[in-house]
Amino acid sequence: MLSNRHIIEMSDLTPDDIMLILDTAESFKEVNERRIKKLPTLRGRTVVNLFLEPSTRTRTSFELAAKRLSADGINFSASTSATVKGESLVDTAETLSAMACDLVIIRHKYAGAPRMLADHMDAHIINGGDGMHQHPTQALLDLFTMREKLGRLEGLTVGIVGDISHSRVAGSLIPALRMVGARPIVVAPPTLLPARPDVLGAEVATSLDDVLPELDVAYMLRIQMERAEGMPFPSVREYANLFGMNSARLAKMPPHAIVMHPGPMNRGVEISSHVADSPRSVVLDQVNAGVAVRMAAMYLLLGGDASGTAA
Ligand code: CP
Numbered sequence: 655m656l657s658n659r660h661i662i663e664m665s666d667l668t669p670d671d672i673m674l675i676l677d678t679a680e681s682f683k684e685v686n687e688r689r690i691k692k693l694p695t696l697r698g699r700t701v702v703n704l705f706l707e708p709s710t711r712t713r714t715s716f717e718l719a720a721k722r723l724s725a726d727g728i729n730f731s732a733s734t735s736a737t738v739k740g741e742s743l744v745d746t747a748e749t750l751s752a753m754a755c756d757l758v759i760i761r762h763k764y765a766g767a768p769r770m771l772a773d774h775m776d777a778h779i780i781n782g783g784d785g786m787h788q789h790p791t792q793a794l795l796d797l798f799t800m801r802e803k804l805g806r807l808e809g810l811t812v813g814i815v816g817d818i819s820h821s822r823v824a825g826s827l828i829p830a831l832r833m834v835g836a837r838p839i840v841v842a843p844p845t846l847l848p849a850r851p852d853v854l855g856a857e858v859a860t861s862l863d864d865v866l867p868e869l870d871v872a873y874m875l876r877i878q879m880e881r882a883e884g885m886p887f888p889s890v891r892e893y894a895n896l897f898g899m900n901s902a903r904l905a906k907m908p909p910h911a912i913v914m915h916p917g918p919m920n921r922g923v924e925i926s927s928h929v930a931d932s933p934r935s936v937v938l939d940q941v942n943a944g945v946a947v948r949m950a951a952m953y954l955l956l957g958g959d960a961s962g963t964a965a
C-alpha cells in the first residue's frame with residue numbers, strides 16, 4: 655500500500671513509496687516479458703483514462719497496464735468526452751464518480767486539474783501530466799530506468815537539460831531525484847529557466863559543455879514551442895549548437911553515462927538522431943519501463959500487496 659490515495663505530485667509519495675513502486679514494477683516487468691502478459695489482479699476494478707491533451711506514451715502505457723492487470727479500462731479523449739460541449743471538469747468528475755470508477759488517470763493542459771478531480775471524486779487519481787506542473791509517473795519510470803541501467807540511484811548526478819521553465823517532467827523529476835539521494839543539475843539558457851531558479855531545488859548551470867564530464871545521466875528535455883511565448887532563443891540551430899546532445903558531447907561524458915529523453919523527441923534540436931539511436935540512449939527502455947511502472951502504481955493504489963505481482 656502507498657501512503658496516499660492519489661499520485662498527483664511527487665510530494666504525494668515518500669521515499670519508501672518510491673522504492674515500493676520501483677520494486678513492484680520489477681515484478682511486473684518480468685510479467686511483461688512472458689508470452690501471456692496478463693494477471694487477474696485488478697479484475698472487477700474500473701480504470702478511466704481521461705486524456706484531454708495529446709499523448710502517445712503515457713496514454714498507451716496506462717491502457718496496456720490496465721489490460722495486463724485485467725481491469726476494465728475506459729478511454730476518453732478530448733474529442734470523445736463531453737468537454738467539447740463545454741462540460742466543466744467538476745461535472746465530468748461528478749459524472750465519473752456516479753459511475754463508481756475506481757481509478758482515474760488524467761492528463762490536462764491546466765496545472766491543478768488532477769487535484770480538482772480528486773476533490774470531487776471518491777476514485778484514486780493519477781496525474782498523467784498537468785500543464786507545466788508535474789508528471790509523476792514519468793519521473794518514476796525514469797528512476798526505474800536509471801536504477802536498471804546504472805545499478806543505483808543514490809549519488810547519481812543527473813543533468814536535466816533544456817526547457818526547464820515549461821517542463822512538467824522536470825517539475826517531477828527534480829524532487830524525485832532528491833528524494834532518492836541523487837543530485838539534479840538543471841542546464842539551460844536563462845530564458846528557459848524560471849524567474850527564481852533557486853526555488854527548483856537543483857543546482858543550476860548555463861553551459862552544458864561544462865557539466866558533461868560530471869554526469870551519470872544527461873536527461874534531454876523536449877523544446878516545447880507550443881508552450882513558449884515568443885522565441886526563447888535566437889534560432890533552433892543555435893539552441894542545438896549550445897544545448898543539443900550530439901556525438902561530440904556524448905564523448906565528453908563518462909563512458910558509463912547514459913542519455914535519456916521523455917519523448918516525443920525533436921531530433922536535430924535537443925538530441926541528434928545519431929545519439930538518439932545509439933546504444934548510450936535508453937529512450938526505448940524508458941518507454942518499456944513505463945508499462946511496468948504504471949502497472950505498479952495502479953496496483954499499489956488499488957490496495958495490492960506482493961502476492962498479486964506474480965501468477
Ligand atoms: N513522455 C510523455 O509524456 O509522452 P506522451 O506525451 O507521448 O505521453
